[in-house]
Amino acid sequence: MCLGIPGQIVSITDADKLLAKVNVSGVKREINIACIVSDEHPVSSCVGDWVLVHVGFAMSRIDEEEAARTLQILEELGEIELELDAMKLSVEP
Amino acid sequence: MKFVDEFRDTQKAQTLTKAIHAIACRLASSQTKPLQIMEFCGGHTHTIFRYGIEQMLPDSIEMVHGPGCPVCVLPMGRVDDCVTLAELPNVIFTTFGDAMRVPGSKKSLLQAKADGADIRMTYSPMDALSLARANPSKEVIFFGLGFETTMPSTALTVLQAEREGITNFSLFCNHITTVPTIKAVLDSPDMKLDGFLAPGHVAMVIGERPFDFIAKDYHKPIVVTGFEPLDILHSLWMLLQQIEQGRSEVENQYSRIVQANGNTAALEAISQVFEIREFFEWRGLGSIDHSGVRMKQAYTNFDAEKKFAVPNLKIADPKSCQCGEVVKGVIKPWDCKIFGTKCNPENPMGALMVSSEGACAAYFNNGYNEQKTA
Numbered sequence: 301m302c303l304g305i306p307g308q309i310v311s312i313t314d315a316d317k318l319l320a321k322v323n324v325s326g327v328k329r330e331i332n333i334a335c336i337v338s339d340e341h342p343v344s345s346c347v348g349d350w351v352l353v354h355v356g357f358a359m360s361r362i363d364e365e366e367a368a369r370t371l372q373i374l375e376e377l378g379e380i381e382l383e384l385d386a387m388k389l390s391v392e393p
Numbered sequence: 394m395k396f397v398d399e400f401r402d403t404q405k406a407q408t409l410t411k412a413i414h415a416i417a418c419r420l421a422s423s424q425t426k427p428l429q430i431m432e433f434c435g436g437h438t439h440t441i442f443r444y445g446i447e448q449m450l451p452d453s454i455e456m457v458h459g460p461g462c463p464v465c466v467l468p469m470g471r472v473d474d475c476v477t478l479a480e481l482p483n484v485i486f487t488t489f490g491d492a493m494r495v496p497g498s499k500k501s502l503l504q505a506k507a508d509g510a511d512i513r514m515t516y517s518p519m520d521a522l523s524l525a526r527a528n529p530s531k532e533v534i535f536f537g538l539g540f541e542t543t544m545p546s547t548a549l550t551v552l553q554a555e556r557e558g559i560t561n562f563s564l565f566c567n568h569i570t571t572v573p574t575i576k577a578v579l580d581s582p583d584m585k586l587d588g589f590l591a592p593g594h595v596a597m598v599i600g601e602r603p604f605d606f607i608a609k610d611y612h613k614p615i616v617v618t619g620f621e622p623l624d625i626l627h628s629l630w631m632l633l634q635q636i637e638q639g640r641s642e643v644e645n646q647y648s649r650i651v652q653a654n655g656n657t658a659a660l661e662a663i664s665q666v667f668e669i670r671e672f673f674e675w676r677g678l679g680s681i682d683h684s685g686v687r688m689k690q691a692y693t694n695f696d697a698e699k700k701f702a703v704p705n706l707k708i709a710d711p712k713s714c715q716c717g718e719v720v721k722g723v724i725k726p727w728d729c730k731i732f733g734t735k736c737n738p739e740n741p742m743g744a745l746m747v748s749s750e751g752a753c754a755a756y757f758n759n760g761y762n763e764q765k766t767a
């Protein structure tokens with residue numbers, strides 16, 4: 301019940317009621333965007349946003365930079381592991 | 394799908410598993426028992442089972458599946474209240490699908506529907522509001538349950554109903570709060586947890602700071618965690634690093650979604666509509682102080698508890714149920730005497746057997762039932 305699913309806002313359907321159409325893996329439905337709208341991020345700038353959709357509400361914008369940063373950490377961890385493996389091979393005859 | 398496939402990458406999962414094994418191996422010499430890590434949220438339990446994460450972990454790490462499945466902790470009396478409301482004449486009772494099969498003392502909502510009550514599953518509380526608009530001669534009640542993750546959606550729906558002057562919509566508010574519940578788990582005398590995975594989507598709403606007390610007062614490390622398999626493994630690795638380095642802090646693995654201060658608009662909607670209840674009754678855990686919310690006086694017209702006569706009966710859990718012990722991590726599901734026999738997903742006795750986010754159903758559906766005799 302507490303899971304959400306990423307979707308992209310494709311259009312604003314009712315700016316007053318803060319409703320927008322979102323595309324979730326090809327399925328389109330109307331959602332409420334009250335939680336992602338602010339003075340810095342007005343309704344008009346929401347189209348194109350990737351958001352986490354939960355029970356018909358956009359609950360958060362997905363921060364693409366942060367996602368990339370997390371993946372980068374894991375990428376580097378993999379490289380370190382490879383190095384360590386190589387090192388172990390070279391010390392153990 | 395955006396940032397879903399990336400966080401299911403098997404190669405990265407293998408790297409993380411290796412890194413986890415390496416730390417666990419270093420820690421093992423100073424351990425007398427396995428490290429017990431609780432994932433609080435049922436959504437995490439679901440991911441852990443779906444991707445077989447426990448099998449990837451070393452024996453020295455044990456996952457304890459916490460009480461964070463709103464459906465699983467619903468007491469029987471509350472289900473009875475729902476059935477009473479749903480069976481009132483002229484009522485359309487709406488709910489998230491998960492709640493349909495939870496056993497009440499006489500019947501579940503699903504059985505009540507079969508008996509003729511007008512009960513409809515909705516994906517969103519907004520769908521319930523649409524039903525109210527379309528059926529002005531009926532009373533539409535939405536069964537609001539869930540932690541802070543779902544609270545903003547029901548609060549915003551009530552606010553929308555008020556703005557539109559819709560008078561035939563009301564909320565049966567059964568929302569529960571995360572922090573007092575974690576505190577109750579930590580204060581339980583038979584609890585020996587070594588760390589927590591914090592519920593990512595609750596943190597998305599309330600932010601990281603409400604979890605500080607776990608690190609500061611209870612000296613347990615805690616990591617705010619996302620819901621893909623790499624998120625869980627990454628967080629476990631972060632937790633083990635904290636344990637190895639003797640730190641206890643709140644860290645955020647789910648930074649693509651969770652901001653330190655949470656979501657302002659969501660928090661405003663919550664505080665506008667809801668207020669803390671003195672206590673709230675949980676299945677398996679008993680009554681926990683301040684662990685639920687009710688609607689504020691100003692929204693009485695949208696409050697099903699005020700609009701209709703809710704019996705509010707207290708029904709004790711069946712004696713043979715050990716859901717409480719499972720939820721606190723004191724016993725494993727297969728230690729419950731009726732696990733897999735009198736209690737199974739077809740015929741759940743306890744709520745942990747109902748939802749796929751419940752520990753007992755997850756164990757049962759993944760073939761762990763044999764372990765009982767192993």
Ligand code: SF4
Pocket residue numbers: 713714715716717719726729730731732733736737742743744745746753
């Ligand atoms: S087996 Fe059934 S009764 Fe026993 S703890 Fe699990 S859900 Fe509760």
